[in-house]
Amino acid sequence: MKSLTEYLVFHTKTRRDYINITEQVEKLVKKSGVKEGLCLVNAMHITASVFINDDERGLHNDFDKWLEKIAPFEPISQYQHNRTGEDNADAHLKRTIMGREVVVAITGGKLDFGPWEQIFYGEFDGRRRKRALVKIIGE
Amino acid sequence: MKSLTEYLVFHTKTRRDYINITEQVEKLVKKSGVKEGLCLVNAMHITASVFINDDERGLHNDFDKWLEKIAPFEPISQYQHNRTGEDNADAHLKRTIMGREVVVAITGGKLDFGPWEQIFYGEFDGRRRKRALVKIIGE
Amino acid sequence: MKSLTEYLVFHTKTRRDYINITEQVEKLVKKSGVKEGLCLVNAMHITASVFINDDERGLHNDFDKWLEKIAPFEPISQYQHNRTGEDNADAHLKRTIMGREVVVAITGGKLDFGPWEQIFYGEFDGRRRKRALVKIIGE
Numbered sequence: 001m002k003s004l005t006e007y008l009v010f011h012t013k014t015r016r017d018y019i020n021i022t023e024q025v026e027k028l029v030k031k032s033g034v035k036e037g038l039c040l041v042n043a044m045h046i047t048a049s050v051f052i053n054d055d056e057r058g059l060h061n062d063f064d065k066w067l068e069k070i071a072p073f074e075p076i077s078q079y080q081h082n083r084t085g086e087d088n089a090d091a092h093l094k095r096t097i098m099g100r101e102v103v104v105a106i107t108g109g110k111l112d113f114g115p116w117e118q119i120f121y122g123e124f125d126g127r128r129r130k131r132a133l134v135k136i137i138g139e
Numbered sequence: 140m141k142s143l144t145e146y147l148v149f150h151t152k153t154r155r156d157y158i159n160i161t162e163q164v165e166k167l168v169k170k171s172g173v174k175e176g177l178c179l180v181n182a183m184h185i186t187a188s189v190f191i192n193d194d195e196r197g198l199h200n201d202f203d204k205w206l207e208k209i210a211p212f213e214p215i216s217q218y219q220h221n222r223t224g225e226d227n228a229d230a231h232l233k234r235t236i237m238g239r240e241v242v243v244a245i246t247g248g249k250l251d252f253g254p255w256e257q258i259f260y261g262e263f264d265g266r267r268r269k270r271a272l273v274k275i276i277g278e
Numbered sequence: 279m280k281s282l283t284e285y286l287v288f289h290t291k292t293r294r295d296y297i298n299i300t301e302q303v304e305k306l307v308k309k310s311g312v313k314e315g316l317c318l319v320n321a322m323h324i325t326a327s328v329f330i331n332d333d334e335r336g337l338h339n340d341f342d343k344w345l346e347k348i349a350p351f352e353p354i355s356q357y358q359h360n361r362t363g364e365d366n367a368d369a370h371l372k373r374t375i376m377g378r379e380v381v382v383a384i385t386g387g388k389l390d391f392g393p394w395e396q397i398f399y400g401e402f403d404g405r406r407r408k409r410a411l412v413k414i415i416g417e
Contacts, residue, residue, distance in 0.1 A: 001140055001279055001417045003314040005385050036142040037276060038179060040316060040381050044392025046331045052239055053185045053231060058219035062228050063235075066210065071344065080336035089340050092331060096341075096376065098235065100330055103179050103242055103381055105274035107144050112272055114183025133390055135383035137315060137416065138276060139140045140279055175281040176415060177318060191378055192324045192370060197358035201367050202374075205349065237374065242318050242381055244413035246283050251411055253322025277415060278279045 004032035004136040007044070012126030016094075018060045019121045021050075021132070025104075026111055028134050035109045037138015041119055042101035044131045047091035049098035049122035067094045067124075091124035098122045106138055143171035143275040146183070151265030155233075157199045158260045160189075160271070164243075165250055167273050174248045176277015180258060181240035183270045186230035188237035188261035206233040206263075230263035237261045245277055282310035282414040285322075290404030294372075296338045297399045299328075299410070303382075304389055306412050313387045315416015319397055320379035322409045325369035327376035327400035345372040345402075369402035376400050384416055 006028050008021060025041055041050045053059065071093035076082050079089030102119060105112040121132055145167050147160060164180055180189045192198065210232035215221050218228030241258060244251040260271055284306050286299060303319055319328045331337065349371035354360050357367030380397060383390040399410055 001314075003416070005314075005383065005390065036140075036144075038177065038274065038316065040383055042381075042383070044395065046392070046394050051235070053235070054220075056220060056223065058222060059228060059231055061219045062232070066232055070209070070348070080339045081332075081334060083336060084334065089337060092337055093340070093344055096329070096331070099238070099377070101381060103181075103240060105144065105179055105181070105272055107274070112144065112274070114185070114270060114272075116185050117183065131392065133383055133392075135316065135385070135390065138142070175279075175283070177316065177413065190374070192374070193359075195359060195362065197361060198367060198370055201357045201359050201371070205371055209348070238377070242320075242379060244283065244318055244320070244411055246413070251283065251413065253324070253409065253411075255324050256322065277281070 001137060002032060002034050002139060004028060006134045008132045010121055011129050012123045015126055016064060017123040017126055020055050020118055021121050022118045025119055025134055029106055029111055029136060032136040034106050034136050034138035037106045039104045039106055040101060040135040042133050044133055047088050047095055047125035048130055049095045050102055050132055051098045051120055051122055052102050052117050054116050055118045067097060088125040094124045140276060141171060141173050141278060143167060145273045147271045149260055149269050151262045154265055155203060156262040156265055159194050159257055160260050161257045164258055164273055168245055168250055168275060171275040173245050173275050173277035176245045178243045178245055179240060179274040181272050183272055186227050186234055186264035187269055188234045189241055189271055190237045190261055191241050191256050191258055193255050194257045206236060227264040233263045279415060280310060280312050280417060282306060284412045286410045288399055288408050290401045293404055294342060295401040295404055298333050298396055299399050300396045303397055303412055307384055307389060307414060310414040312384050312414050312416035315384045317382045317384055318413040320411050322411055325366050325373055325403035326408055327373045328380055328410055329376045329398055329400055330380050330395050332394050333396045345375060366403040372402045
């Protein structure tokens with residue numbers, strides 16, 4: 001069994017952001033030498049997400065608006081978590097909707113994707129250094 | 140390490156549908172010869188879902204009604220994504236709630252399931268050919 | 279390839295509960311002898327969840343309140359599933375938001391976690407015996 005572990009680093013300028021990391025992950029699959037296996041990509045922070053969807057800016061705006069409706073940032077005092085001095089309770093909820101991780105099949109040495117699948121890092125409490133993990137296992 | 144890759148094809152008659160694929164996946168586990176390992180099942184389209192829940196028609200109706208409330212199809216113009224000529228922005232959101240994939244343990248050559256766990260393909264923008272991926276790795 | 283399969287048992291006193299199971303999972307990783315691999319942890323019941331977030335009681339209260347708003351327990355008759363004699367349709371929906379499973383990387387013989395990541399069993403229809411599965415594969 002082969003394996004590869006790498007950490008991607010992010011430091012977004014805005015509180016919320018959606019970054020396409022597909023190419024970075026593809027390069028790591030190649031680097032791993034794994035032909036048949038699984039690729040796990042997960043946020044290492046509990047206010048961020050890794051998810052698969054379409055690389056279409058309008059859709060990302062829809063996601064953002066929708067998440068803000070389901071789990072609004074303000075009023076900050078509506079969340080008990082924020083009494084600890086934080087203001088990011090909404091980010092924990094938003095990330096829960098979008099998901100922590102994706103597991104992608106590797107077939108013939110490549111991410112086995114449908115036509116529009118792209119991997120995104122979703123940031124909900126940015127403006128600081130955060131990481132995602134890529135773990136590849138297989139043969 | 141053994142591995143198996145197969146693609147399941149769907150073409151639903153209705154825009155939204157929920158299809159039990161447990162038996163199909165079980166057959167592939169058997170075919171793979173894997174006794175201890177992991178089985179990934181994921182939608183290959185970003186407006187569809189693979190999830191695990193109960194095979195109870197009333198519950199599926201509850202899911203459907205609930206998803207339509209959280210991410211309504213209409214008005215179509217409420218979503219920026221639909222300005223690209225699409226009308227399926229809601230399907231991207233619905234699939235996000237239900238999830239892209241499941242990872243199931245294989246123990247003793249079988250899907251290691253609790254009493255009511257069943258795997259479903261959830262379609263949110265159907266009436267066309269779409270696929271799900273089954274990837275099995277183990278020994 | 280090494281593998282390990284274990285079942286965690288829960289019997290909560292309340293209908294809903296959030297239990298930190300990180301230590302139990304860490305012990306199993308050690309027991310497995312796997313240095314590089316993947317660890318799957320999933321609820322075996324379709325009204326329970328395994329998820330990763332912060333071990334902060336205020337946040338758990340926020341989750342609980344938020345889930346009750348998105349998928350309220352009452353009125354029981356609002357859900358078609360409950361016409362089967364059940365009263366737990368809301369628990370199926372709540373678990374869907376929180377997720378069935380997590381997949382965690384094992385690196386150097388340990389769960390490869392970010393600073394605040396902790397694994398929780400989320401119960402939405404408790405007061406009875408239920409299980410979660412831990413499956414570890416790797417080398």
